Amino acid sequence: MGIISSGFHGKRRTGNPALPQGQYETESFPVLTAGPAPYIARADWEFFITTETGQRRAWSWDEFMALPQVDIRTDIHCVTSWSKLGTSWRGVSLDALFEDVETTSEFTTAHSYGGYTTNVPLQDLLDGQAWVAWEFDGEPLERAHGGPARLLVPHLYFWKSAKWVNGIELTPHDVPGFWESNGYHIYGDPWREERYS
Amino acid sequence: MTANNGSASPGAEDPRFEDRDIAGTTDNPIPHLDGNAAAGPLWELFRIDIIAAIGRCKNCGAVRVFGEAAVYSDAPGIVVRCSSCGGVLLRLVETPTKFWLDVSGLSYLQIDREG
Ligand SMILES: [Zn+2]
Numbered sequence: 001m002g003i004i005s006s007g008f009h010g011k012r013r014t015g016n017p018a019l020p021q022g023q024y025e026t027e028s029f030p031v032l033t034a035g036p037a038p039y040i041a042r043a044d045w046e047f048f049i050t051t052e053t054g055q056r057r058a059w060s061w062d063e064f065m066a067l068p069q070v071d072i073r074t075d076i077h078c079v080t081s082w083s084k085l086g087t088s089w090r091g092v093s094l095d096a097l098f099e100d101v102e103t104t105s106e107f108t109t110a111h112s113y114g115g116y117t118t119n120v121p122l123q124d125l126l127d128g129q130a131w132v133a134w135e136f137d138g139e140p141l142e143r144a145h146g147g148p149a150r151l152l153v154p155h156l157y158f159w160k161s162a163k164w165v166n167g168i169e170l171t172p173h174d175v176p177g178f179w180e181s182n183g184y185h186i187y188g189d190p191w192r193e194e195r196y197s
Numbered sequence: 198m199t200a201n202n203g204s205a206s207p208g209a210e211d212p213r214f215e216d217r218d219i220a221g222t223t224d225n226p227i228p229h230l231d232g233n234a235a236a237g238p239l240w241e242l243f244r245i246d247i248i249a250a251i252g253r254c255k256n257c258g259a260v261r262v263f264g265e266a267a268v269y270s271d272a273p274g275i276v277v278r279c280s281s282c283g284g285v286l287l288r289l290v291e292t293p294t295k296f297w298l299d300v301s302g303l304s305y306l307q308i309d310r311e312g
Contacts, residue, residue, distance in 0.1 A: 034276045035269055036229070036283060079273050115285075159273055179273055183290035183297030196292040 018075055020190040023083040030082060031144045034178060038114040038164050045148050047132060048167030051103045058167070059097070061148070064132070067092045072131055074154040076161070077190040089152055091133030094125040094168075105170035109177060110151050113164040118177035119186070120153055120160055122170065129155055132165060157188040157195070228271065232264035235277050238289055242296055251307040256284030263306070 019025060048058040059067070072089040109119050124130065134141050134149040141147035146163025153160045159179050180186050185194040232248055239247045248264040259281035266286055269276040274290035279302070290297040300306070 030271070032272050033269060034272045034274075035278055035285070036267075179290070182274065182288050182299045183292050183295065184273060196295075 018085050019083055020077055021193050022195075023077055023081055023190065026082040026084055029084060029145065030078070030080075032078065032080065032159075033144075033163070034116060035114055037143050038112075039143065040113050040148055040164065042148050046167075047097070047149070047165065049097060049101050049170070050167065051101060051170045052105050052172055053103075055102075057101060064092060064149075067096050070131070072133065072152065072154075074152075076154050076158050079157040079159055079184065079188070079190075079195050083190075088137050089131065089133040090135035091131040091149065091152060093128060094130040094132070095128065097132065097168075098126060101170075103170045105172055107171045107174045109169045109171055109175055110160075110162040111166050111169060112162045113166050116162055116164070116178050118151075118160050118162050119171075119175055119180055120156065121174065121187070124153060124156065125168070129153065155189070157185075157190050159184065160188055229278075230268045230270060232262070232266045232268060232277065234268040234270055235263075235266075235275050235287070235289065238275060238291065238296075242298065245308055247306070247308070249309060252286060253304045254279040254282060254284055254286060255302050255304045257282035 016025070042061040045061045046058050047064055048056055050056045069090055070093055072091065074087060074089070075083060075085045076087055077083045103122070106122055107119060108122050108125060109117050111117055120130070130151065130153045132149050133152040134147070136142070136145060141150060146161075146165070149165055151160070151162040151165040174186060176186060180188075180197070183196055185197050188194050236246065236248050239245060248262075250263045251260060252263050252266075253260045257279060259279055261280065263277075265280050267278045267280050267283075269278065274288055274297075276285060277287040277289075278284060279286055284302055286300070286302040288297075288299040
C-alpha cells in the first residue's frame with residue numbers, strides 16, 4: 001500500500017490534519033441524546049427567531065422549504081471524541097433566515113423541541129458557518145439524529161448542533177445552555193479542545 | 198447492559214405509535230436505562246446507594262423511587278429524567294478534573310439510613 005492511500009485508512013491515526021486533538025475518526029454515526037427523541041410532524045414544525053425587542057419571525061415547514069436550499073459537506077466533531085469526516089447535509093443557511101432580522105444582540109440560544117438548549121454567539125451562526133439541516137446523506141434526517149431538522153454548526157463541538165431545533169433566541173448576554181451550564185465549555189471550539197468549562 | 202426499550206417496530210405506520218422515548222434507527226437505537234445506571238457514579242461521589250432513595254420531581258411533583266427514573270447515558274453526561282413527566286431530575290458530568298452535579302430538578306431526595 002502506498003503512502004498516499006494509507007491516509008484514507010488512517011482511523012485513529014495520529015497526525016491526520018482533519019482530526020482535532022483528542023479525536024478519532026468513526027464511520028458510524030453515533031446517536032447521543034440527553035433525553036427522549038420528540039416526534040414532530042412536519043405539519044406542526046416551525047422555526048422561529050426572536051429578538052431582544054420581542055420581535056418574532058417564524059417559518060412553517062413549507063415556508064422553510066421555499067427558502068434557498070444548499071448542500072453542505074463538512075466534518076463533524078463530537079465532544080465525546082468521535083469525528084465523522086466528509087458528512088453530507090442539505091438545509092437552509094442561517095444567513096437566509098437572519099436576512100430580515102434586526103438585532104444588536106451578539107449572543108443566541110438555540111431551543112429544541114423537548115427542551116434542549118445550547119448557546120452560540122451570533123457571529124458563529126452567520127457568514128456561511130451554520131445551517132438548519134433537514135437532509136443527511138441524501139435522505140430526510142432521521143428522528144434519532146434530530147429530524148425533522150437540526151442546527152448544524154460544524155466548526156464547534158457537535159453538542160452545539162442542536163437536534164430537533166425549534167428556533168433561535170437572540171440574547172443580550174451569553175447564557176449557558178444545557179451542557180454549558182453543567183461542566184461543558186461555553187464556546188466549544190474543537191480545534192482548541194474547548195471541551196470543559 | 199440492557200436497554201428498557203430496544204424494540205420499536207420498524208415500519209409502524211405512524212411513528213407516534215412507537216415508543217416515544219426512542220427514535221431508534223436499525224443501527225442506532227436511543228436506549229434509556231433505569232436508575233441503576235446512575236447509581237455507580239453517585240456511589241463514587243457520595244457513598245450513597247441511591248437506588249432505593251425516594252425523590253420528588255420539582256417539575257411535576259411526582260414522588261418516586263430513584264431506581265424507576267429514566268437514565269440517558271449516551272450523551273456528554275448522565276441525564277436522569279422523571280418517569281412521570283420526563284423532566285430532568287439530575288445531571289452528572291465527569292470532566293478529567295471535576296464532577297459537575299446538578300440536582301436542581303429534585304425538590305428532595307429521601308435516603309434510608311443504614312441499619
Ligand atoms: Zn416529573
